[in-house]
Amino acid sequence: MRxxxxxxxxxxxxxxxxxxxxxxxxxxxxxxxxxxxxxxDFQKSLDIASNMLARRLATLVEAGLLEKRLxxxxxxxxxxxxxxQGRDFRPILWSLAAWGNKHLAPEGPSLVIADAVTGAWADxxxxxxxxxxxxxxxxxxxxxxxxxSERIRARYGLxxxxxxxxxxxxxxxxxxxxxxxx
Amino acid sequence: MRxxxxxxxxxxxxxxxxxxxxxxxxxxxxxxxxxxxxxxDFQKSLDIASNMLARRLATLVEAGLLEKRLxxxxxxxxxxxxxxQGRDFRPILWSLAAWGNKHLAPEGPSLVIADAVTGAWADxxxxxxxxxxxxxxxxxxxxxxxxxSERIRARYGLxxxxxxxxxxxxxxxxxxxxxxxx
DNA sequence: CAGTATCCTGTCCGATACTG
DNA sequence: CAGTATCGGACAGGATACTG
Numbered sequence: 001m002r003x004x005x006x007x008x009x010x011x012x013x014x015x016x017x018x019x020x021x022x023x024x025x026x027x028x029x030x031x032x033x034x035x036x037x038x039x040x041d042f043q044k045s046l047d048i049a050s051n052m053l054a055r056r057l058a059t060l061v062e063a064g065l066l067e068k069r070l071x072x073x074x075x076x077x078x079x080x081x082x083x084x085q086g087r088d089f090r091p092i093l094w095s096l097a098a099w100g101n102k103h104l105a106p107e108g109p110s111l112v113i114a115d116a117v118t119g120a121w122a123d124x125x126x127x128x129x130x131x132x133x134x135x136x137x138x139x140x141x142x143x144x145x146x147x148x149s150e151r152i153r154a155r156y157g158l159x160x161x162x163x164x165x166x167x168x169x170x171x172x173x174x175x176x177x178x179x180x181x182x
Numbered sequence: 183m184r185x186x187x188x189x190x191x192x193x194x195x196x197x198x199x200x201x202x203x204x205x206x207x208x209x210x211x212x213x214x215x216x217x218x219x220x221x222x223d224f225q226k227s228l229d230i231a232s233n234m235l236a237r238r239l240a241t242l243v244e245a246g247l248l249e250k251r252l253x254x255x256x257x258x259x260x261x262x263x264x265x266x267q268g269r270d271f272r273p274i275l276w277s278l279a280a281w282g283n284k285h286l287a288p289e290g291p292s293l294v295i296a297d298a299v300t301g302a303w304a305d306x307x308x309x310x311x312x313x314x315x316x317x318x319x320x321x322x323x324x325x326x327x328x329x330x331s332e333r334i335r336a337r338y339g340l341x342x343x344x345x346x347x348x349x350x351x352x353x354x355x356x357x358x359x360x361x362x363x364x
Numbered sequence: 365c366a367g368t369a370t371c372c373t374g375t376c377c378g379a380t381a382c383t384g
Numbered sequence: 385c386a387g388t389a390t391c392g393g394a395c396a397g398g399a400t401a402c403t404g
Contacts, residue, residue, distance in 0.1 A: 003205065003377065004229075010292050012282025013212055013275055019286070022396070023185065023203050030195055034324070034337065039366050045337065049398050054367060056396095064285075075404075077366065085285050091308040092281060093195055094317060095274045097324070100194025103246075103267050104201070109327035110192050110334055115310075116323045123311040126273040128297075128304040132314055135276060135306055141298045142216070142279070145291035152292055155216065155227065185397065204376070221386050231378050236387060257384075259386065 010149045019063040020089070024048060024056045026096070029082075029089050032066065037079040065089065091126075098124045192331045201245040202271070206230060206238045208278070211264075211271050214248065219261040247271065273308075280306045 009015060020026055024046070031045050043053050057080055060066040065086035071079045094113055101109035113122040126135045133139065144153040191197060202208055206228070213227050225235050239262055242248040247268035253261045276295055283291035295304040308317045315321065326335040 011209075011212070012279045012287060012291065012293050014209060014282075015286045016278045016282040017205060017208060021205050023199060024397085026199060027193075027196060030193070033319075043366090049400095050367065051369080051399090052397055075365075088281055088284065090319065091306075091317065092274065092277045094308060094324075095277050096198045097194045099270055099274060100198040101327070102270065104197045105194060105329060108329040109194065110330040111194050111324055111338060112327045113317055113322050114325045116320055119325070122313075122317055122322055124273075124308050124317055125311045126276060126306050127309050127314075129307045130305060132309075135273065135295055135304055137215075137272065139298055140295050140304055142276075142293055143296045143301070145283070145294045147287060147290040148292040156293060206377085225386090231380095232387065233379090233389080234377055237376090257385075 010152055020060070020065065022056060022059065024052065025060055025065075026093065028053075028056055028060060029065065029086060030093050032080065032082050032086065033090055033093065037081055039078075039080075042080075060086070091124075094124055095126070192334055202242070202247065204238060204241065206234060207242060208275065210235075210238055210242060211247065211268060212275050214262065214264050214268065215272055215275065219263055221260075221262075224262075242268070273306075276306055277308070 009018070020029070027046055028042060031042055036042055036045055039050075039053065039057070042048070042057070043050060046053070048056075057066065057068075061068050061080070064083055066080045067083050068078050068080055071077055097111055097113070101112065113124060114120060115122065127133060128135060128140070142156055144156040148156070191200070202211070209228055210224060213224055218224055218227055221232075221235065221239070224230070224239070225232060228235070230238075239248065239250075243250045243262070246265055248262045249265050250260050250262055253259055279293055279295070283294065295306060296302060297304065309315060310317060310322070324338055326338040330338070
């Protein structure tokens, strides 16, 4: 991506997109989660041009989401398996799927997350691990972390220098606009 | 995106990417969540070329994630506010942020999700709304939904025609490979 | 089966200039 | 302030051919 080098590099969202922002990358990861490991299987599953697949796989390997592993040396063959980093991407994919099911599937979902034993469909929600409370506004807000740049601090408040610090979001950037803007 | 029309259109992940797959789109949504609504504010915040911003905003409006609203008619001015659909994107953005914080921020997070009152950092996990169980493999698996195509059914098992149907994932595509592949 | 090499097209994105 | 118009570069993605 050319898009300059980027203010946004500071933002963890932007950084993540930097790694997997390409369209195919996420679909490759999706298949990898399903246990696909071989070049040919990816290609058949995705119906992607072989050169593109090679490029995306290389990118994902370089980004540390996949690991290229020799599984046969007589004819030299590699497989591509998820790293821990890659496996951690699962909730993102499932969140995307949940959103798609909710908003883009009037005919009903074509892919759901289900309990592997009972088969009951899950309803994905993002919560805080400790308290179990849903991560929704306005109860939760994004705030600048310790490594934040000036720019991010300006936009996301200044009160979270460390875990547990009290937070009064009405300070820095635009806390809860809708009125007092510009 | 040219990428043909797509087998993947069936997949809710691919469909979602179809809407917001462009790099800037997610960053625009990120800012919109923070309360940014005006063209100029987006531009300053993102440091994006104005023509690109206009295009991305138009795309997001068309996709139904943002709503273009006239807020002044003397000089004709619009603001861009999140729709419900757009607001629903929050967990995805926060999941991306969580991943970035975990894997791409050795110096510590620059953006965290915090309790708006106490300031305590949240640790985002995706769980099932009803049971509260973390949505992780292998307890949960993606399965074909009622609207699934043949292709998806082949890949994701055939046992979830309706909510609560028992699921034995070792049937259709590649249930739990690692060995019995190709 | 698992790719590499080459060429082409579309478009994302950036830069700049211009308008009410 | 809120955009539109136009231009050019870089690269994602596609098609095809070729290798061990």
